[in-house]
Amino acid sequence: MRRPDLNILVILCAVYREGSVTRAAERLNLTQSAISHGLGRLRLLFDDPLFVRKGNRLVSTPMARKLAEEAGAGLERLEALFDPRSEFDPSTIARTYSLGVRDVLEASLVPPLADAMRGEAAQATLVSMHVRRTAMSTRLASGAVDAIVDVCLEQPEEVLSERILEEEFCVVARAGHPLACRQYDLDAYLDCEHVQISVRQEGDTFEDSKLRSLGHRRQIRLRCQHYLAAYNAVRDSDLVATMPRRLAEMFRESEAVQLLAVPFEIGRMDFHLYWHASRDADPGNQWFRKMVKRAVRFRPAV
Missing domain, CATH: 3.40.190.10 (Periplasmic binding protein-like II)
Structure with a gap:
């Protein structure tokens, strides 16, 4: 503990977190040369390059990741130890x-x-x-x-x-959708063509897993990554989408769409x-x- 300066570990953690010498310098209120000098000392100490430049970002080596993960938690505990009465403002x-x-x-x-x-x-x-x-x-x-x-x-x-949250789901359909012009139940829901929302290329979503457990499957006509894209697709077509109610309420700007209950026991997420x-x-x-x-x-x- 006599040889290394613990401040260079602060520099390591800042560069690891920010991915940039410039941003690390701003974060620590130091010059870029001070950051570079600290990294140089660390490279000599651990005989490792620690960070490799890829485009505009510094990518950490396995050694840098290991050091930053262990040092980050330790430094925060040391700060609390030496300043236990400090008030957070x-x-x-x-x-x-x-x-x-x-x-x-x-x-x-x-x-x-x-x-x-x-x-x-x-x-x-x-x-x-x-x-x-x-x-x-x-x-x-x-x-x-x-x-x-x-x-x-x-x-x-x-x-x-x-x-911290239990998310309720709803079904989104355009105003005047045929779904609202007939008895609205699970059969009517399954007769519709659906938008499926997932960042993955394939596989079930939350609502599909629930339907599968009941022995049913939806007719998927569109699979997209984001809920806003699904909402816009539904607003201008006969497609329907099942999504978190709070998102549907936030997207809803007019009476162009209607929010319906999910016609099966989907539960909350x-x-x-x-x-x-x-x-x-x-x-x-x-x-x-x-x-x-x-x-x-x-x-x-x-």
Whole structure:
């Protein structure tokens, strides 16, 4: 512990998180030459290049990832240890908070979250990103992402979670759709042609899995990646789409579409907030989690 300067680990974590010497320098309020000098010392210390340039971004080596993941959690614990009485004031922070969130929630969650953060921390920045489910624990451990909102997933014990939302589904159809001109039941629903929404090229979605468990399948005529594209396709055709109600309510701008109940027992989709145990007591992370939970309660005007 006498030889290395722990400040160079702070530099390592900043470059790992930002993917850029320039942004790391801005984050730490240091010069780019100071960042480069710190990285040079680390490369000599660990005999590893640590970061390799790919286009405009620095890509970390396996050694850099390992160091950043372990050092990030340790540095936060050291900060709390040496300054246990410090009070967190969100109005003074100028850091970037990152949230892992999927398309199903991003459009309805991120805008109210940004508004809530601006109200208390005008200098803070919010980054919304896609995080692969297989990488959730490593991304949270490294500090590359502060928190993640996703469905209920099995995670290592160092990843903590809290259920924050039960998402209700509805069926979206254009105004005057034949579906509304006959008895609306499961048979009528299955007779329709459907839009299926998934970022994957194939495989069942949440509603298809529920239907399959009941022994039914839909007629899929369009498969697209995003809910807004599905909504627009439905508005101008006889296709129908099954989607989270809060998204449908947010997209709905006129009486051009109608929202109908799902005519089978689909249940609700639970969403959980995930964070790393090493940041459980961190005041900044606690505040950010509070902001996320506040944003989840926001409902757009219908």
